[in-house]
Amino acid sequence: MTHIVVDPVTRIEGHLRIEAEIEGGQVSDAWSSSTMFRGIEIILQGRDPRDAWAFTQRICGVCTTVHAIASIRAVEDAIGAKPPPNARILRNLIIASQCIQDHVIHFYHLHALDWVDIVSALEADPKETAALAQSISDWGKSSATYFKGIQDRVKGLVERGQLGPFANAYWGHSAYKLPPAANLMAVAHYLEALEWQREFIKMHAILGGKNPHLQSFLVGGMATPVDPDKQASLNIHTIAEFKKLIAGAQEFVSKVYIPDLLAVASFYKDWAGYGAGVGNYMVYGEYPLDDEAKPELYIKPGIIRARDISKVEEFDASKITEQITHSWYNYEGGEEKALHPSEGETKPNYTGPEPPFERLDTAKKYSWLKSPRYDGVPMEVGPLSRMLVNYVRGHEQVQGLVNHVLKTLGVGPEALFSTLGRVAARGIETQLLVDKIGDWVDELADNMGKGELRIHDNSKWEPETWPADAMGAGFHEAPRGSLGHWVHVKDAKIERYQCVVPSTWNAGPRDSGDAPGPYEAALVGTPVADPEQPIEILRTVHSFDPCMACGVHVVEPGGREITRVKAR
Amino acid sequence: MTERTPVLVLGLGNVVCTDDGAGIAAVHTLIREYEFPEGVVVVDGGTLGLSLLPLVDSADQVILVDAIAADGPPGTQVRIEGEEVAPAVYERLSPHQIGVADLLAGASLLDRYPDRVVILGVVPDSIELGLERTPAVQASIPELVERVVEELRSLGYRPVPSTESRDEGHGSTAHVARTLGV
Numbered sequence: 179m180t181h182i183v184v185d186p187v188t189r190i191e192g193h194l195r196i197e198a199e200i201e202g203g204q205v206s207d208a209w210s211s212s213t214m215f216r217g218i219e220i221i222l223q224g225r226d227p228r229d230a231w232a233f234t235q236r237i238c239g240v241c242t243t244v245h246a247i248a249s250i251r252a253v254e255d256a257i258g259a260k261p262p263p264n265a266r267i268l269r270n271l272i273i274a275s276q277c278i279q280d281h282v283i284h285f286y287h288l289h290a291l292d293w294v295d296i297v298s299a300l301e302a303d304p305k306e307t308a309a310l311a312q313s314i315s316d317w318g319k320s321s322a323t324y325f326k327g328i329q330d331r332v333k334g335l336v337e338r339g340q341l342g343p344f345a346n347a348y349w350g351h352s353a354y355k356l357p358p359a360a361n362l363m364a365v366a367h368y369l370e371a372l373e374w375q376r377e378f379i380k381m382h383a384i385l386g387g388k389n390p391h392l393q394s395f396l397v398g399g400m401a402t403p404v405d406p407d408k409q410a411s412l413n414i415h416t417i418a419e420f421k422k423l424i425a426g427a428q429e430f431v432s433k434v435y436i437p438d439l440l441a442v443a444s445f446y447k448d449w450a451g452y453g454a455g456v457g458n459y460m461v462y463g464e465y466p467l468d469d470e471a472k473p474e475l476y477i478k479p480g481i482i483r484a485r486d487i488s489k490v491e492e493f494d495a496s497k498i499t500e501q502i503t504h505s506w507y508n509y510e511g512g513e514e515k516a517l518h519p520s521e522g523e524t525k526p527n528y529t530g531p532e533p534p535f536e537r538l539d540t541a542k543k544y545s546w547l548k549s550p551r552y553d554g555v556p557m558e559v560g561p562l563s564r565m566l567v568n569y570v571r572g573h574e575q576v577q578g579l580v581n582h583v584l585k586t587l588g589v590g591p592e593a594l595f596s597t598l599g600r601v602a603a604r605g606i607e608t609q610l611l612v613d614k615i616g617d618w619v620d621e622l623a624d625n626m627g628k629g630e631l632r633i634h635d636n637s638k639w640e641p642e643t644w645p646a647d648a649m650g651a652g653f654h655e656a657p658r659g660s661l662g663h664w665v666h667v668k669d670a671k672i673e674r675y676q677c678v679v680p681s682t683w684n685a686g687p688r689d690s691g692d693a694p695g696p697y698e699a700a701l702v703g704t705p706v707a708d709p710e711q712p713i714e715i716l717r718t719v720h721s722f723d724p725c726m727a728c729g730v731h732v733v734e735p736g737g738r739e740i741t742r743v744k745a746r
Numbered sequence: 747m748t749e750r751t752p753v754l755v756l757g758l759g760n761v762v763c764t765d766d767g768a769g770i771a772a773v774h775t776l777i778r779e780y781e782f783p784e785g786v787v788v789v790d791g792g793t794l795g796l797s798l799l800p801l802v803d804s805a806d807q808v809i810l811v812d813a814i815a816a817d818g819p820p821g822t823q824v825r826i827e828g829e830e831v832a833p834a835v836y837e838r839l840s841p842h843q844i845g846v847a848d849l850l851a852g853a854s855l856l857d858r859y860p861d862r863v864v865i866l867g868v869v870p871d872s873i874e875l876g877l878e879r880t881p882a883v884q885a886s887i888p889e890l891v892e893r894v895v896e897e898l899r900s901l902g903y904r905p906v907p908s909t910e911s912r913d914e915g916h917g918s919t920a921h922v923a924r925t926l927g928v
Contacts (some may be wrong), residue, residue, distance in 0.1 A: 217875050221762060232922045236762045236792060283796060287848070335855075372852055376800045383800075390794050390801065393919055401918075 181537070184294060194685055194724050196697070197538060199200045200706050201208050205715065208701035209695075211538055211545040215506070219524040220674040221239070226666050227253045228639075230675065234663065235391060237677070239335050243382070244656035245663070245677070246395045252663040256650025259398035260639035260733055263630065265471050267622045268385060268400045268412075271391065271420070273654070274615045275381040278427055280657035281561070281608040282378075282435060284723050286371035289601065293366040293442055293718045294356060297349040300333055302358035307366075310359050314441055319370065319435040328366040337698040348711045355445045364442065366436050374430050381423055384416055399634030406626040414626070420619045428612045430567045439605040440586050450589055453597030453718040455700035456556045456693075459563035460683070462493060462662065464489040464655035476614060477655060479551065480567040485595050490570045495651060497547050498662070500548040500678065504540075504687035506530060507548065514690060516551065519664040520649055522676035535621075545687040549695060558696040559659030559683045560722060562603040566594060575613065579606045597700070601720040641670035656680055658723045697722060700738045752785035753901060754805035754860075755894060758812040758846060760793050761926050765820070765870030765883040769812040771928040772890045778920070779891075780905040786898060792921070794847025801882045802849055809897055810846075810863065811890065813870040813883075820871030821886035823893060827864045834865060866893050899902035 180200040193213040198204045218237050222230055230253060234245035247269060254261065261269075269665050306323035311320040335344070348354075356364070385402060386392030394402040405411035463479030480490035499516035502509060509515045509526040517523065529543050538544040550558070557563075568576040569591070584591060593599055625631070637643065644667065652663045659680030666674040686695040694702075697719060704714050757773030759766045773790050782788060787805075792799045802808055814824045814834065826834045835846045855861045868890055871880040879887070895905050 193891055215875065218762065221875070221877060229799070229925045232925050233762065236760060242792070242794065287796070369855060372799075373856060379797060379800070381888055390789065391792055391922075393922055438872075674900070 182706070182709055182712050182715065183537070188743065192539065194681075194719075195538075196701070196715065196719060197540065198701055198706075198712075200709050200712075203705055203707070205701045205704045205706060208698045208715075209538065209540045209544060210547075210687060210695055210697040212547045212681075212685065213533075213545075215526055215528070217524050217526065217544045218677065219522075219675045222672050225672050226670070227256065227665060227672050230665065231395050231397070234677065235395075237679075243272055243392055244654060244661055246392065248652040248654040248661045248663040248677070249665075250395055250397050250655075251652030251654065252650045252652070252665045253397045253652070253667070254638075255652060256648040256665050256667045257397075257638050257644040258648075260469070260635050261399045262632040262635060264404050264622065264625055264633050265399035266403065266466050266469060266473075267618050267625070267634075268394075268404075268633070270618045271615065271622075272382065272385055273464065274611045274618070275378070275385075276610055277655075277657045278431070278611050278615070279375050280723075281380050281604050282371055282375055282431070284604065284657075285435060285439065285601070286368045288723070289348050289720045290364055290368060290442075291344070292713060292720055293354070293446060295349055295351075295354040295361050296332065296344050296347070296365055297336075298354065298356070298358045299361035299365045299733055300329060302329065302362035302499055302514060304329060304362065307362040310441075311363050315366060315433045315437040317429075317437075319366070325362055325366055328369065329362060331369075332365060348713045351713050352707050353713050356442065357445075360441060360445070367438055367498055371430075374426070378423055378427050378430075381420065384412070384419060396634055398636065398638055399632075402633065404622070404626060404631050404633055408457060409645065412622070414623075417619060417623045417626070422589070423615065424612065424616050424619065427615075431608050431612045432713035436605055438582065439602065443587055443602060446598060447587065447589065448595075449495065449598040449717065450587075450593035450596045452704050452714075453600070453721060454485075454595045454703075455558050455696045457595060457699075458483050458552070458555055458557045459566050460493065460552055460557035460559055460660055461564050461567045462495075462653040462655055462660040464564075477564050478568055478571050478573060480571060481557070482563075482566055483555070485592075487566065487570050487591060490567055495653070495662075497553040498550065498678065499554075500550050500682075501689045502543075502548055503651060503690040504543050505545055505548045506543050516554075516690070519662060519676040519678050520651070520666065520674075522674070522678075524676070540688075547682045548678075548685045549686045549689040551682050551689055556686070556689065557683055558694050558722075559601075559680050560596065560600070560703075561607045561657075561659075562600045563607050563659065565603040575610055576606070597704075597718045597721045604723070629739055635741045644670060659683060681724060685724065748760070749804040751787050751801070753787070753807045753898065753903060754801060754810065755786065755788040755809045755811065755898070756791045756798065756801065757789065758791050758793070758810055760873075760928050762875060763879060763880050764872045764874055764876040765868075766813050766873040768781065768879060768883050769810075769878075769908040771884075772811050772887050772894065774923040775887065775891045776843060776894060779908055779925075780895070781908050782898075783903050784907050785839060786905070788905050788928075789875060790919075793845055796848050796852060798849055799852050799856075802860065806861050807901060808860045808863045809894060810865040810867075811894060812846075812865060812867045813873070814865065814867035816869050818869050819882065820869050820880060821882035822869040823827065823886065823889060824867045824869060825864065825893075826867075829861075831863050831865060848878050863902055864897065866890065866897060876888045894905075 198208040231249035232245040234249045304322040307325040308322040385393040403411040459482040463475040465476035466473035479493040508525045664676045757769040759769045761767035868886045
């Protein structure tokens, strides 16, 4: 038996570390650990709830907007502020454009190199690549000359030793299955996606001013003025600019991303048999379509249990709890408690080994993540959950896109419960959103036309208008999954704040009943051809879209490290 | 064609991780206390990584302001330039190093790496969770600010001390910066 440790390096949202046992060429057991304490909840105590979003926005460097959204929703829920229609629309635009950009970056820049072999691309015949590209899409950049140019550029980088993000991967690994021509096509699109995303994210620059951290959030609405005729506002020119960016996104996603996804997936259909995970899927829902207290949502909420896609349960936020049996925390009421986030506690209690260490004692506490549970069971969150729940609930556009992907690949819906299913669902959601986001631009333009220019509900701005004691919850579907913030406002100050983030749902440790979290469950059964190059483990973990790149250490039984490989 | 920025001053780091926010604190001090001549753009980049690509790859000269792990006690001033930049962002910027490495690699892959990249920073003491810089690092920030100003002068740009106070409305950059304590 071999023990593998996958220990990422970035601390943007907290280190993620995977330990796995390999037996008979596959993972027999796995543990997921976050090795950095995050305690934004402690920083927020006693502060003005209207400022909370500015702090939570800095929790995670990769997806700043999502914590701002969840925070302002939680505070609005507590104090009873009602954002006007334009604020809802602007938030939908911010959320959807963040999700679209994030998914494209994930596919091409964080995940593709688990499936695409750059070195093999150097051996490709550009003519074959051109023929392949033209057979799957009518995207313009598909000539043999174009692909030859890309190949020469990458060759140049290799020769000069300037591989950058292409360095430190497992080139030539037997798990890479794409022919050279397909590898070259994917490398070309890696570069095109890099270029495209930098254009598309101008959506945010327009919505939030030039500052890369959007400053346009405001409890009760938004801070960006809407006025068709004013220079310093979102105006008629903005609408035209949005439309141009969205048309470009639609073209890129439908002519490059989706064809690439289907082409790559067709070579990796065996990955529809690995990485299933806990089989429970949770969605809070997102994109309010009206301004009622309980608005219709474009992506619907719901719960699917035990891979049973004959039905969806209604989501009930009161059933969420967090356990700490295997987490480095104390609870005042005792270790065994399962607390709802509205009464959640953040009391660190590190009992792990002194770093640097080789192995965690996984029988005891082994992670800075808590174990969130819904009705006592672990839940996977993210694009796969969203697409499954909406597929089963009969969402017309989701059903159309999912069926198209399944039919093209010649597989049934059960194939979705897998590593490959997670990758496919992310692409499907991207297409869904690029097809929808234009409607919100039209709605904004209509409001401008009608003279409906309100962006903020001032009636609840002053603390005197708030209840002396109020609880609120803010729910949001971030690119990586369901995000919830819970706030207790007392005498105009934050008394208690809790964030339950997507990566906690997916990457959390075992619970009091020893039930594994989604990463842990998904890794069991994953084949590992070479324990020194565990690319298969990265495929499954990356399919969840963890916030960070990974470094990989491999250790022998007994814990002695035999090699150390950095994976991007 | 994207409009070019002659000089970009880009603060990097996480303001909720004590000394990791040193570069951000320096940049907000610059924004508050100086007027910059045409051609200079000063930005709080946080830990946004690849999302900063449009800013970086349209700049001719880039001054990164950050906490840097280097020899010397906390608060020691550090300057990194030229060929040392790439290894430094892989090894010495923390805790957002991957994002910055991806950012510079992205500019390079698109053949739009700035003509010149300089990193100005200070050695951190702690990067634990917390809004305040440790005393040694906090004390080093005025000098870091002054060094950025000097760097700009050496490039032919003369920032001048600001006379008017900035808009402090809720949601404004200045308000958010004050809220975060930078």
